[in-house]
Amino acid sequence: MQQKQKLILVGGGEQGSLSAEIAAFSWDVTGFVDAKAVEPYSAIPWLGTDADIYAILQEHSGARVFISIGNNRIREKLVDFYALPEEIYAVIVHPSAIISASASIAPGSLIAAGAIINTRAVVEAHVIINSGSIVEHDCHIGAFSHIAPGVVMGGGCSIGQGAFIGLGARIKDHCSIGAGAVVGAGAVVIGDVPEGVTVVGVPAKQIKA
Numbered sequence: 212m213q214q215k216q217k218l219i220l221v222g223g224g225e226q227g228s229l230s231a232e233i234a235a236f237s238w239d240v241t242g243f244v245d246a247k248a249v250e251p252y253s254a255i256p257w258l259g260t261d262a263d264i265y266a267i268l269q270e271h272s273g274a275r276v277f278i279s280i281g282n283n284r285i286r287e288k289l290v291d292f293y294a295l296p297e298e299i300y301a302v303i304v305h306p307s308a309i310i311s312a313s314a315s316i317a318p319g320s321l322i323a324a325g326a327i328i329n330t331r332a333v334v335e336a337h338v339i340i341n342s343g344s345i346v347e348h349d350c351h352i353g354a355f356s357h358i359a360p361g362v363v364m365g366g367g368c369s370i371g372q373g374a375f376i377g378l379g380a381r382i383k384d385h386c387s388i389g390a391g392a393v394v395g396a397g398a399v400v401i402g403d404v405p406e407g408v409t410v411v412g413v414p415a416k417q418i419k420a
């Protein structure tokens with residue numbers, strides 16, 4: 212049997228425990244990095260803090276890294292802080308996810324259980340596509356965005372960098388969600404959402420700029 216490649220997870224919180232469980236299907240989860248030795252949700256060892264990342268990678272030669280922090284801004288800040296080459300970041304995919312052969316997923320992204328990434332969809336780097344979400348054909352998911360469980364987006368949608376799409380939201384086909392925008396849980400988006408605004412409800416309306 213082929214040996215699994217080592218993986219260092221960054222973040223020992225809720226997203227960390229979820230990522231660890233998914234990663235364990237195809238990676239040797241060597242340990243996690245966090246500010247301190249928080250009680251991990253699984254029995255993986257604490258390896259050190261963010262400042263130790265280069266030493267940790269030297270010790271675990273050939274290891275890849277995955278930033279498993281749910282907050283989009285913190286994930287982005289850490290990538291900047293680490294300044295590691297993009298190819299060191301792993302793609303983590305749950306075995307029950309369905310990914311079209313023509314779709315692409317960039318390093319640092321996670322596709323959770325039961326998610327579907329359909330024809331020609333593009334998932335940029337450091338994106339979280341959570342359990343059971345459907346990313347239809349020709350969607351473009353910007354870097355550092357987070358798609359919560361049970362989201363459904365129709366074909367040709369575009370999600371801007373760092374946007375957050377809440378639990379079970381629906382996004383009509385060919386809609387565009389601006390960078391840093393927030394779509395509330397259960398919202399139904401039927402038009403474009405500008406950058407940085409929060410929308411909620413059915414149909415979705417702006418509550419915050």
Ligand SMILES: CC(C)(COP(=O)(O)OP(=O)(O)OC[C@H]1O[C@@H](n2cnc3c(N)ncnc32)[C@H](O)[C@@H]1OP(=O)(O)O)[C@@H](O)C(=O)NCCC(=O)NCCS
Pocket residue numbers: 341359360376377378393394395396397398409410411412418
């Ligand atoms: C949209 C959201 C980010 C707004 O949070 P917030 O900025 O703290 O806003 P508030 O809770 O102060 O709510 C502001 C108003 O919007 C309403 N509202 C908030 N979220 C709503 C939602 N999802 N659907 C409908 N109305 C909503 C509130 O009832 C409130 O209305 P009011 O002013 O008439 O009282 C948040 O409610 C939400 O839906 N988050 C997504 C959670 C999620 O998906 N988590 C995933 C975990 S994996």
